[in-house]
Amino acid sequence: MTSSSSSVSKISVLGFGLMGAQIAQVFSQAGYQVKGYDVSDTQLRSGMELIRKGKYGLENSVAKGRMSKEEADSVLSRISVESSLEHACQGSGLILEAAFEELKTKQEIFRKVIQISSDDAILGSNTSTLSISKISEPFSTEIRSRFVGLHFFNPPQIMKLVEIVRTQDTDKWTVLKLKEVCLSIKKTAIVVSDTPGFVANRIGISVFAEASSLLEKGVANVRDIDLAMRLGYGYPMGPFELGDLVGLDSRLLNMQALYAETNDERFKPPAVLEKLVQEGYLGDPKLKKASKGGYYEYYGLKRPSEET
Numbered sequence: 681m682t683s684s685s686s687s688v689s690k691i692s693v694l695g696f697g698l699m700g701a702q703i704a705q706v707f708s709q710a711g712y713q714v715k716g717y718d719v720s721d722t723q724l725r726s727g728m729e730l731i732r733k734g735k736y737g738l739e740n741s742v743a744k745g746r747m748s749k750e751e752a753d754s755v756l757s758r759i760s761v762e763s764s765l766e767h768a769c770q771g772s773g774l775i776l777e778a779a780f781e782e783l784k785t786k787q788e789i790f791r792k793v794i795q796i797s798s799d800d801a802i803l804g805s806n807t808s809t810l811s812i813s814k815i816s817e818p819f820s821t822e823i824r825s826r827f828v829g830l831h832f833f834n835p836p837q838i839m840k841l842v843e844i845v846r847t848q849d850t851d852k853w854t855v856l857k858l859k860e861v862c863l864s865i866k867k868t869a870i871v872v873s874d875t876p877g878f879v880a881n882r883i884g885i886s887v888f889a890e891a892s893s894l895l896e897k898g899v900a901n902v903r904d905i906d907l908a909m910r911l912g913y914g915y916p917m918g919p920f921e922l923g924d925l926v927g928l929d930s931r932l933l934n935m936q937a938l939y940a941e942t943n944d945e946r947f948k949p950p951a952v953l954e955k956l957v958q959e960g961y962l963g964d965p966k967l968k969k970a971s972k973g974g975y976y977e978y979y980g981l982k983r984p985s986e987e988t
């Protein structure tokens with residue numbers, strides 16, 4: 681276990697859903713004290729349950745021999761959950777918001793956070809699609825200098841990348857501190873300018889959009905398109921299998937947001953994707969209980985990862 685970064689030792693995670701809870705686990709595993717906050721007590725409970733018993737949670741890590749029972753207990757002891765925003769933000773050097781993907785919700789959270797947090801706390805958002813500049817727009821230049829995107833990928837316990845998204849107002853100190861923090865949690869950070877989709881999703885969604893266009897033109901089926909990218913380009917997973925893994929409802933939301941932000945026809949959600957989501961095909965049913973299936977179930981094909 682690495683020790684936490686010297687200048688930031690306490691982290692607040694605001695919004696304790698799928699990403700917030702798992703991110704809290706990542707920070708705690710690296711030695712940070714973490715406070716989680718959510719408007720819903722049910723979410724605070726289910727977030728802790730995810731940390732304990734989720735697929736990438738502590739019990740599984742112990743069962744797989746990746747962590748001792750004592751380590752898992754100490755990771756848990758460093759995470760506390762709060763239903764008071766003020767308590768959750770007290771003494772934190774980094775306040776990371778992972779609430780619903782809505783501009784107004786995020787701005788409202790930060791409006792309150794600014795009143796109660798310390799003057800040098802870094803303020804970050806884990807948004808996938810919203811503009812960091814827009815979220816921070818209502819605030820002073822001084823606040824905006826400490827404001828960034830800190831974009832983790834799901835599942836954050838496994839995915840190595842973090843995008844540090846800087847706006848025109850984010851100062852160098854903030855970016856430097858965050859690079860240090862990312863290193864301390866064993867993530868590789870890339871620094872990107874605030875642009876719709878940032879880097880990874882922008883490219884990933886472009887590939888998915890092109891694959892969907894080939895599918896709709898009847899050039900090849902989903903499995904063969906995925907095989908082309910796996911075997912021809914060395915991608916660990918083709919765009920449709922990845923879409924099924926991420927969740928087709930999330931993919932659709934990401935594309936809608938990217939299309940709305942850019943007005944670029946490339947990102948217009950493909951008709952097949954819209955149809956699948958409408959019919960309840962929300963992704964791989966092994967990962968999403970409420971889903972009828974993903975592209976592979978819809979077309980009755982076998983995922984390449986199940987064979988190779």
Ligand SMILES: NC(=O)c1ccc[n+]([C@@H]2O[C@H](COP(=O)([O-])OP(=O)(O)OC[C@H]3O[C@@H](n4cnc5c(N)ncnc54)[C@H](O)[C@@H]3O)[C@@H](O)[C@H]2O)c1
Binds near residue numbers: 697723808
């Ligand atoms: N799901 C992903 O794969 C993924 C990946 C990277 C980034 N993100 C981003 O992370 C953020 C959270 O996504 P998620 O998938 O964890 O969503 P989620 O729905 O699982 O969790 C969101 C949480 O925010 C809470 N919330 C809503 N309003 C709040 C408020 N005012 N104050 C505090 N908490 C509030 C909700 O109760 C909920 O627990 C979004 O911005 C999303 O774009 C998601």
